């Protein structure tokens with residue numbers, strides 16, 4: 001990353017800490033927790049995603065911006081939507097996008113179910129991210145309509161979700177999805193890896 005991107009992460013970190021002291025924004029309180037669990041784990045999504053310039057991505061249930069805002073700072077060429085239904089969180093995301101001077105990223109305040117029926121969004125995304133929004137089958141069912149035919153859904157999941165993938169495959173197949181997983185080692189020893197569940201249309 002460039003020094004400018006490092007600077008952007010520093011401002012994002014200070015905005016997160018400032019807003020989190022006034023509202024329920026994220027459970028990550030310390031600088032170390034935000035960097036390790038927020039920034040670095042979000043960046044682990046890169047293992048399942050090619051950030052080419054024309055890529056259209058959406059982060060469903062972005063909360064404080066994990067992983068969507070982190071990915072946008074790291075890969076500025078991607079076109080990113082941060083979807084967040086809670087008003088205060090959406091206000092934080094919009095304010096932070098402005099404060100960081102980012103272009104090609106917008107926050108939409110809505111539930112994913114509302115977007116799925118909208119032709120502007122339905123079948124429009126190359127990459128759909130979701131972290132800590134629900135179980136793998138529930139999230140897959142909710143967000144699958146947003147995917148382009150060759151799009152990819154990238155879920156940050158716990159080890160349990162990754163381990164239960166074999167038993168979930170028949171259910172995911174009924175949604176027309178095939179599942180794979182990635183394990184991304186943490187940069188420091190003693191921190192568990194990041195587990196990604198990657199879903200694609202089975203007929204692609």
Ligand SMILES: C[S@@+](CC[C@H](N)C(=O)[O-])C[C@H]1O[C@@H](n2cnc3c(N)ncnc32)[C@H](O)[C@@H]1O
Pocket residue numbers: 026060061062063064065066067083084085086089110111112113130131132133
């Ligand atoms: C536990 S938080 C996780 C936030 C962030 N992804 C993270 O990992 O820190 C779950 C977020 O999903 C949002 N959410 C819940 N249901 C949703 C839905 N149906 N559509 C879009 N977002 C939803 C909530 O408002 C909340 O901010």
